[in-house]
Amino acid sequence: MNIDIKKEQEKAQENVKKQGLRVLVCAGTGCVANGALDIIKKFEKLGATVSTLTGQDKMTIVPTGCQGFCEQGVMIHLSDQNITYVRVKEEDVEEIYESHIKNNKTVERLLYIEPKTNEAKKRTEDINFYAKQTRNVLSNCGHISAESLEESVSARGYEALAKVLKENNPDAVIKEVEDSGLRGRGGGGFPTGRKWRFTAANKGGKSYVICNGDEGDPGAFMDGSLMEGDPHRLLEGMAIAAFAIGSDEGYIYVRAEYPLSVKRLRKAIADAEKAGFLGKNIMGTDFSFDLHIKEGAGAFVCGEETALIASIEGERGMPKPKPPFPANKGLFGRPTLINNVETFANVPGVMLNGAKWFSSFGTENSKGTKTFALTGEVNNTGLIEVPMGMTLREIVFDIGGGLRGGKKFKAVQIGGPSGGCLTEEHLDMPLDYDNLIKAGAMVGSGGLVVMNENTCMVEIARFFMNFIQNESCGKCVPCREGTKQMLKILERIVAGEGEMEDLDRIEELAIAVKDGSLCGLGKTAPNPILSTLKYFRDEYIAHIRDKKCPAGVCTAMKTIKIKEDLCKGCTKCTKTCPVGAISGTVKLPHVIDQSKCIKCEACLSACPFKAIVKE
Amino acid sequence: MVAQSTAKTDFAKVEEIIQSYGAKKSNLIAILQKVQEVFRYLPEDAMIYIGTKIEGLSPATVYGVATFYKQFSLEPKGKYEVKVCDGTACHVRGSMPILNTVRAKLNIKPGQLTTEDGLFSLEIVSCLGACGLSPVVVINGKVHPKMTSDAVKIVLDTILQREGVDKK
Numbered sequence: 001m002n003i004d005i006k007k008e009q010e011k012a013q014e015n016v017k018k019q020g021l022r023v024l025v026c027a028g029t030g031c032v033a034n035g036a037l038d039i040i041k042k043f044e045k046l047g048a049t050v051s052t053l054t055g056q057d058k059m060t061i062v063p064t065g066c067q068g069f070c071e072q073g074v075m076i077h078l079s080d081q082n083i084t085y086v087r088v089k090e091e092d093v094e095e096i097y098e099s100h101i102k103n104n105k106t107v108e109r110l111l112y113i114e115p116k117t118n119e120a121k122k123r124t125e126d127i128n129f130y131a132k133q134t135r136n137v138l139s140n141c142g143h144i145s146a147e148s149l150e151e152s153v154s155a156r157g158y159e160a161l162a163k164v165l166k167e168n169n170p171d172a173v174i175k176e177v178e179d180s181g182l183r184g185r186g187g188g189g190f191p192t193g194r195k196w197r198f199t200a201a202n203k204g205g206k207s208y209v210i211c212n213g214d215e216g217d218p219g220a221f222m223d224g225s226l227m228e229g230d231p232h233r234l235l236e237g238m239a240i241a242a243f244a245i246g247s248d249e250g251y252i253y254v255r256a257e258y259p260l261s262v263k264r265l266r267k268a269i270a271d272a273e274k275a276g277f278l279g280k281n282i283m284g285t286d287f288s289f290d291l292h293i294k295e296g297a298g299a300f301v302c303g304e305e306t307a308l309i310a311s312i313e314g315e316r317g318m319p320k321p322k323p324p325f326p327a328n329k330g331l332f333g334r335p336t337l338i339n340n341v342e343t344f345a346n347v348p349g350v351m352l353n354g355a356k357w358f359s360s361f362g363t364e365n366s367k368g369t370k371t372f373a374l375t376g377e378v379n380n381t382g383l384i385e386v387p388m389g390m391t392l393r394e395i396v397f398d399i400g401g402g403l404r405g406g407k408k409f410k411a412v413q414i415g416g417p418s419g420g421c422l423t424e425e426h427l428d429m430p431l432d433y434d435n436l437i438k439a440g441a442m443v444g445s446g447g448l449v450v451m452n453e454n455t456c457m458v459e460i461a462r463f464f465m466n467f468i469q470n471e472s473c474g475k476c477v478p479c480r481e482g483t484k485q486m487l488k489i490l491e492r493i494v495a496g497e498g499e500m501e502d503l504d505r506i507e508e509l510a511i512a513v514k515d516g517s518l519c520g521l522g523k524t525a526p527n528p529i530l531s532t533l534k535y536f537r538d539e540y541i542a543h544i545r546d547k548k549c550p551a552g553v554c555t556a557m558k559t560i561k562i563k564e565d566l567c568k569g570c571t572k573c574t575k576t577c578p579v580g581a582i583s584g585t586v587k588l589p590h591v592i593d594q595s596k597c598i599k600c601e602a603c604l605s606a607c608p609f610k611a612i613v614k615e
Numbered sequence: 616m617v618a619q620s621t622a623k624t625d626f627a628k629v630e631e632i633i634q635s636y637g638a639k640k641s642n643l644i645a646i647l648q649k650v651q652e653v654f655r656y657l658p659e660d661a662m663i664y665i666g667t668k669i670e671g672l673s674p675a676t677v678y679g680v681a682t683f684y685k686q687f688s689l690e691p692k693g694k695y696e697v698k699v700c701d702g703t704a705c706h707v708r709g710s711m712p713i714l715n716t717v718r719a720k721l722n723i724k725p726g727q728l729t730t731e732d733g734l735f736s737l738e739i740v741s742c743l744g745a746c747g748l749s750p751v752v753v754i755n756g757k758v759h760p761k762m763t764s765d766a767v768k769i770v771l772d773t774i775l776q777r778e779g780v781d782k783k
Binding site for chain 1 (some may be wrong): 639640641642643644645647648676679680683684685686687701702703704705706707708709711712715716718719720740741742743744745746747748749751756757758759760763764765768
């Protein structure tokens with residue numbers, strides 16, 4: 001079918017206008033967990049057609065993708081006055097409806113309060129969390145319905161694909177991507193255009209396009225948010241890639257833990273096929289592109305491209321030596337282009353606005369913007385997008401609003417188990433691919449976990465090594481056995497049984513694993529150890545020599561005690577203790593049975609008199 | 616072992632699942648996922664059946680795939696699948712005390728998957744993508760945000776009550 005995208009766009013925009021007052025309710029994974037679906041139901045119950053003072057005769061409830069500010073969920077954005085309400089609960093719906101929608105009166109108590117100035121912020125863009133961001137890839141995420149093709153089209157969805165098909169010059173597409181300087185957003189940072197060119201060189205015969213949506217790094221959820229918030233942008237990016245390299249079939253590999261992404265992608269693919277934007281003879285041209293979804297089954301190593309390909313083929317997801325590179329011999333032995341979700345999602349923007357526009361963001365060698373998942377002990381957790389080269393200080397303290405509870409900043413773990421930690425000395429370093437490698441970390445997929453003075457860096461190293469050791473596929477001996485031994489040593493140290501020679505042993509092992517492993521998982525596995533050893537060696541020494549955990553985390557080195565003089569015998573702690581280790585008579589001081597205590601600290605927060613302390 | 620595992624596997628159902636995806640090697644993971652969804656685990660004879668039915672596979676390769684991916688379970692999962700997230704963000708914000716509480720409450724030892732009565736299974740997972748709300752616990756797909764030891768007790772109590780089980 002012949003499609004005039006401009007006409008489709010106008011039609012879609014008309015229809016969106018007809019929706020009247022748009023009530024944008026965040027329905028990302030986080031907000032759904034906070035009860036977004038109940039809020040949507042409640043709104044719908046109150047009636048879809050109402051009179052409002054703003055002259056609209058109708059309101060429409062729009063479930064959107066992640067609006068980003070997860071900490072403040074559920075978020076609701078009202079289009080008429082450009083107001084964002086935060087921390088909305090089901091019971092607030094009626095008030096929003098009566099006050100704002102019917103009587104045009106802002107519900108002040110649901111506005112966001114800037115913690116530093118105590119100022120209520122009405123408009124989204126005035127909130128500090130958003131003010132410093134540049135949302136290019138996420139421009140639609142949270143602004144359009146996550147399940148409507150029409151809304152995507154109204155926001156320029158598939159315009160880039162239409163343009164590319166009309167110009168009908170695959171080589172020019174690759175050239176534009178090359179010129180843009182776009183690099184792989186999955187971690188490695190390989191130039192995307194070059195990857196496309198390599199694959200396109202194998203033209204003729206079957207080839208595949210794969211999207212790597214196996215976002216396995218614990219603490220990262222950007223790709224998941226993109227897939228569930230603006231799925232059509234990803235589909236469009238993949239279709240453009242397929243056209244450029246001459247492929248007619250593709251796969252999206254989504255990790256098992258993202259059921260909402262799978263659901264929305266399935267709907268998006270079906271809708272796009274029906275509209276003639278995917279499938280046979282797209283937009284009436286000779287170009288066809290069939291897209292399938294493959295669900296992962298919970299294996300971190302499948303984020304590695306050759307392992308991912310093996311998994312799509314129905315095998316154990318074990319990496320293979322390169323060469324042959326997937327560009328030459330990939331899925332089912334055919335040339336295959338494999339890019340990350342965010343990389344593909346950047347493509348429509350590049351094609352619409354040009355390489356020059358794209359490269360106007362970022363630094364010398366890292367162009368464009370990057371999404372990050374900002375989590376951990378920071379005030380404003382959420383999904384953010386900033387130009388490459390922004391400093392960590394701006395991200396943590398301006399966008400993130402500083403540390404929770406006024407605690408002291410200690411480190412940021414970036415790039416998950418393959419990455420490393422950045423400390424105070426890196427706060428003013430521009431974040432880009434090359435600077436991070438120099439600092440012993442990497443962009444990885446983009447998880448930023450903020451840690452404060454109460455985080456034990458040795459325990460964090462143990463945590464990551466435990467993760468990696470579980471996820472090592474077992475193919476390469478250094479990775480399989482080395483990670484196990486490194487974990488053993490770390491477990492010894494956090495248990496207070498380490499010796500100084502352990503530090504040399506672990507460093508030696510780390511280098512052996514790095515050098516002796518085939519794939520990225522093994523090659524980068526020692527990074528968390530090496531970077532914590534580099535920046536927090538004193539903490540390791542404190543654990544080994546002084547048998548002390550400076551952060552007070554490691555259970556072997558702490559005791560939970562009840563201060564007799566402060567305990568009022570209220571029995572709250574006995575009810576909280578999961579193992580029944582606390583006993584005592586009402587109104588008399590209680591005691592903890594140290595042989596039963598698992599040092600979970602649940603009683604610490606339960607005690608209203610601060611009578612329970614850890615030593 | 617729990618009672619269901621000795622029950623006879625419904626091969627007609629397994630066959631139906633194979634046919635619905637197509638008897639192709641590349642569909643193996645999807646087929647296993649569906650089988651697990653229906654039976655709550657991968658029964659050994661179902662794996663043998665699949666390995667014999669699909670060309671290019673053997674029971675051994677099916678077993679290899681099933682044991683490689685963490686999602687697959689060779690013993691029955693509980694009616695309520697409890698997943699405690701221990702991704703980085705949840706770990707930093709205290710997922711371990713929550714895990715300990717769940718273990719104590721449900722009487723599940725480390726390494727044990729399902730409770731004796733088959734009602735609950737407990738897994739530690741790394742990252743469910745709700746890091747902004749850490750720490751989280753997921754029970755049968757429903758995400759419970761910003762958990763504490765007390766909060767998770769209440770959640771479990773509600774389920775126990777619904778099931779009419781009296782646990783202290």
